[in-house]
Amino acid sequence: MTAPTAADTESVQPFAAAPARSGRAALVWRRFRRNKFAMVGLVGLVLLFLFAFLGPLLTHWSPTDIDLVNTQSGPTGDHFFGTDDVGHDMFAQTVSGMQKSLIIGLLVALLSTGSAGLLGTAAAYFGGWWEKVIVWLTDLFLVVPSLLMLIILSPYFQGASWLVLVPMIALFSWMITSRVVRGMTLTIREREFVRAARYMGVPAWTIIRRHIIPNISSILIVDFTLNVGAAIVTESFLSFLGFGIRTPNVSLGTVINDGAQFASTDQWYLFVFPASVLVLIILCVNFIGDGLRDALDPNSTGASAR
Amino acid sequence: MGAFIVRRLLNYVVLVFVATSLAYLGAATAFHPKDMYLQKNPPTPAVVMYHELNERNDNPDKPVLERYAHWVDGVAHGDFGQTWQLDSVSKHFSISVWVTVRLVTVAAVISAVAGILIGSFQAVRQYKFSDHAITFGSYIIFAMPVFVLAPLLKLVAVQVNKAVGGNTPLLQYQGEIDPDATGFWGQLFSRADHLLLPTISLSLGLIAFYSRYQRGQMLDVLGSDFLRTARAKGLSKSRAILKHGVRTAVIPVMTLVTYSTILTFAGAIITERVFGWNGLGSWFTDATNHSDVNSVAVITLFSAVLVLIAGMLSDVITALLDPRVRL
Numbered sequence: 001m002t003a004p005t006a007a008d009t010e011s012v013q014p015f016a017a018a019p020a021r022s023g024r025a026a027l028v029w030r031r032f033r034r035n036k037f038a039m040v041g042l043v044g045l046v047l048l049f050l051f052a053f054l055g056p057l058l059t060h061w062s063p064t065d066i067d068l069v070n071t072q073s074g075p076t077g078d079h080f081f082g083t084d085d086v087g088h089d090m091f092a093q094t095v096s097g098m099q100k101s102l103i104i105g106l107l108v109a110l111l112s113t114g115s116a117g118l119l120g121t122a123a124a125y126f127g128g129w130w131e132k133v134i135v136w137l138t139d140l141f142l143v144v145p146s147l148l149m150l151i152i153l154s155p156y157f158q159g160a161s162w163l164v165l166v167p168m169i170a171l172f173s174w175m176i177t178s179r180v181v182r183g184m185t186l187t188i189r190e191r192e193f194v195r196a197a198r199y200m201g202v203p204a205w206t207i208i209r210r211h212i213i214p215n216i217s218s219i220l221i222v223d224f225t226l227n228v229g230a231a232i233v234t235e236s237f238l239s240f241l242g243f244g245i246r247t248p249n250v251s252l253g254t255v256i257n258d259g260a261q262f263a264s265t266d267q268w269y270l271f272v273f274p275a276s277v278l279v280l281i282i283l284c285v286n287f288i289g290d291g292l293r294d295a296l297d298p299n300s301t302g303a304s305a306r
Numbered sequence: 307m308g309a310f311i312v313r314r315l316l317n318y319v320v321l322v323f324v325a326t327s328l329a330y331l332g333a334a335t336a337f338h339p340k341d342m343y344l345q346k347n348p349p350t351p352a353v354v355m356y357h358e359l360n361e362r363n364d365n366p367d368k369p370v371l372e373r374y375a376h377w378v379d380g381v382a383h384g385d386f387g388q389t390w391q392l393d394s395v396s397k398h399f400s401i402s403v404w405v406t407v408r409l410v411t412v413a414a415v416i417s418a419v420a421g422i423l424i425g426s427f428q429a430v431r432q433y434k435f436s437d438h439a440i441t442f443g444s445y446i447i448f449a450m451p452v453f454v455l456a457p458l459l460k461l462v463a464v465q466v467n468k469a470v471g472g473n474t475p476l477l478q479y480q481g482e483i484d485p486d487a488t489g490f491w492g493q494l495f496s497r498a499d500h501l502l503l504p505t506i507s508l509s510l511g512l513i514a515f516y517s518r519y520q521r522g523q524m525l526d527v528l529g530s531d532f533l534r535t536a537r538a539k540g541l542s543k544s545r546a547i548l549k550h551g552v553r554t555a556v557i558p559v560m561t562l563v564t565y566s567t568i569l570t571f572a573g574a575i576i577t578e579r580v581f582g583w584n585g586l587g588s589w590f591t592d593a594t595n596h597s598d599v600n601s602v603a604v605i606t607l608f609s610a611v612l613v614l615i616a617g618m619l620s621d622v623i624t625a626l627l628d629p630r631v632r633l
Contacts, residue, residue, distance in 0.1 A: 143321045143325045144325040151591070
């Protein structure tokens with residue numbers, strides 16, 4: 001719901017003189033392409049995705065395999081990233097962890113940005129009790145320390161599928177966006193074209209979908225991008241402490257945690273390889289997010305816009 | 307105005323109560339406190355287990371709401387219950403909280419001062435090489451979560467120690483103080499040495515965060531008329547920037563600084579774990595691993611209260627710094 005369709009993008013500029021179809025998308029893309037960092041981020045992220053999903057083809061080791069002959073081996077032609085003290089191939093583990101982290105990041109961002117958009121617009125548009133309840137819930141979730149809460153609830157998803165982490169992390173990461181969205185909707189609600197639609201008898205949810213969401217799409221898109229990075233960090237944080245993804249599943253957090261035990265030894269590369277993969281992912285996501293923000297809103301000045 | 311503040315305060319208290327209750331009920335239903343006893347070898351006798359569980363008010367055979375009511379009653383009387391080691395939670399808290407305070411205070415001050423100075427410096431020299439270099443550096447730091455940064459610092463410390471050689475390692479990365487350190491200066495040095503790496507791991511991210519924000523605010527201020535007036539009235543450039551520029555730009559940043567500083571007290575989990583400090587963060591993870599509801603609840607209560615203090619404190623600081631706001 002965050003990605004505007006061709007029809008939606010036209011209503012983004014209700015006052016512009018009939019732009020060419022998807023004119024805004026082309027404009028944004030042109031601005032985005034001009035930004036060197038953003039393009040580096042985009043290309044980098046595509047490469048990282050390819051690496052995560054095609055990487056397993058490069059090696060005959062699977063993440064659960066144990067090479068009893070070569071424990072604690074350095075990076076070799078057979079074990080690209082070396083092996084840990086048990087004999088796990090760290091390359092296979094890193095690549096498999098990347099897959100999980102990327103999927104979790106995307107899904108969490110989709111869910112949290114989506115629900116933030118829904119709750120924020122609904123609160124501002126309907127007003128009354130809706131607004132009271134949603135604003136109070138937002139305040140409550142901001143006071144609840146989210147990382148501590150995720151750790152507390154971790155026994156719940158101990159035996160469950162690793163996908164349970166997605167709604168759990170999303171549950172604690174929608175509040176700030178929802179606040180911003182509510183603020184923006186409050187002003188858009190009073191604009192003439194929204195009023196006109198309302199007096200014409202257009203149903204509320206159609207107005208939200210057709211007139212309000214497209215007008216806040218820029219913040220939703222940027223927020224979605226940055227949430228991908230934040231979700232990957234949260235997931236890795238939990239897994240690093242042992243409260244997220246557990247064996248036999250691996251995520252970047254568990255691999256980094258395994259590697260971190262070796263950070264102060266001669267096998268420091270066991271830590272450095274998976275850690276740099278994580279840093280690269282977040283770097284690329286942040287570059288794209290900032291590039292998108294500049295492309296979507298030329299008046300914004302970096303940090304102060306958020 | 308007074309009624310408004312009272313209503314807001316009341317709402318805050320309700321929020322803290324609900325948040326802590328959620329944490330308590332979540333923990334009480336999610337944890338499996340029997341496991342700790344049954345997984346021992348040999349398993350703890352059932353009589354002892356139930357006695358201890360009842361003592362801790364963690365007996366999973368009792369209804370959750372009954373345990374919750376008991377806990378609320380205790381808290382109302384200032385009794386926070388017992389930890390999984392059957393210590394008093396209050397006593398444990400008063401020890402752990404000071405460990406965290408010793409860990410975080412220096413980092414909080416350094417990062418606030420450095421962040422604001424670096425951000426202002428960047429804004430004054432916008433688009434110069436230094437600006438680009440610092441911006442790029444903060445991008446890298448943003449992409450580096452603490453659980454990557456802290457082990458990385460350890461890695462570097464080990465290599466530095468190796469390069470320097472000597473009997474005692476130069477850079478310490480485990481615990482708070484060397485137990486062999488003697489004398490006032492020896493202990494002070496040992497403490498500072500142990501504090502160095504955790505402080506870097508806590509402050510780098512904050513510095514990058516603050517400086518980026520301060521840079522944006524400062525850029526808005528630098529083009530303003532009142533700064534030009536100050537210059538026109540004969541103030542030197544540096545004085546004008548410091549007295550009129552930084553002071554104005556720092557107001558919105560202080561909100562951020564207050565929030566982040568206070569939240570660091572509750573959020574140093576990874577740093578404490580990696581560098582072996584027994585503060586609140588380590589206690590929280592240990593308590594979760596031992597299904598200790600009372601400890602988990604008190605730490606959540608503490609951090610919920612901190613969030614609210616941060617909210618109110620940032621209002622006060624804004625009022626103090628901004629002459630337009632009157633309390």
